[in-house]
Amino acid sequence: MRTPYAFGPSCFRHAFALAGVVMTCVMMPAALSHAGENFRLSSPSFVEGGTVGPSQIFNDAGCNGPNHSPGLMWRNAPAGTRSFAITIFDRDAPGRGWWHWAVANIPANVTSLPENASASGELRKFGAIEARNDFNVDGYGGPCPPPGNPHRYVVTVYALRVETLPLAQGRPAALFDREISGLSLGSAQITVTYGR
Template identity: 65%
Template sequence: MRARCLVVWLASSWWRQSLFICVTLGLALCAAHSPRARADGIFTLTSTSVRAGGTVQAAQVFDQNDCKGANRSPQLTWHNAPAGTRGFAVTMFDEDAPGRGWWHWAVAGIPASADSLPENASASGFLKKLGAVEARNDFDTDGYGGPCPPPGKPHRYIITVYALNSADLRLAQGRPALMFDHEIGTAAIGSARLVVNYGR
């Protein structure tokens, strides 16, 4: 009788250990393949030129008509891009503009090795040296066009960096920003953004 009990106890003990090992391995595999586990942390975007929730300074404001800014694209830094990132894109969009909104900036072809853009990367030629291309914004100019809303309530400007699964979206310099947005959307595997404000 004792021998039989011992056999039953050993068998149930082995079963419990096997179950524990299987559950542990299963949880480890799930964690390893979860989207969050593919990066060291959360994909984030920061800037020394603008602050999330803050007001855009004159350096980034448009410089034509009755807007008197320096029209310098903001400095941007991003961290913890998803695994599998093969390139980056950046956009700036005014969601409060009448109609469908207003495209201020769209850039594609930023290499996967990049993790930042200096201030004025658009006009300085920095993006061209990287091999990146810029869309025609809704001011009908290529590259960055800063905030210049009509007088009244401040507008919100969404600056987004996208991690892409492709190094080449086959976009050409000066194509419409809406086209850039579509192609970026088809290749995006992650994004991080800042929302800033500006009014006159």
């Protein structure tokens, strides 16, 4: 989701001293700024631009991985954040793309998920709900593209302005995405690849 850009007070303070500071301030999304830093997503499972490891691979449809959802950590959420949501989307799948995971109603005080939070029951402990992915399974479904060129998987954490979304466990991931997009204060992403 695109967010408006802001010119914070520090931009104007340094506008005439350093042209580079102006560029940094112009490019910083207002919804992602928090204590001078952007909303950030990191992972012990995924590295930006890297390859999906064996633990996250799906366990059906010709793939035989353990299908563990990735460990994720985020920081510097926008002011006013009341909950978080997470999606994983394959933008290179034929047609409209492929939803691998959508999670909502993660409380605002939760800023990380351990690996395999989907299957282990960790998400249910704090009331989060998971969508039905495009494998037609509730929860996480890891990468398993057809043989050929690697696919790009976009992992996104969203900061939301509401505590809960009006959704139920097992609803389609595309429906989760529509609700999330309309209530997002900002987002942070990691993109990884996988092919076979």
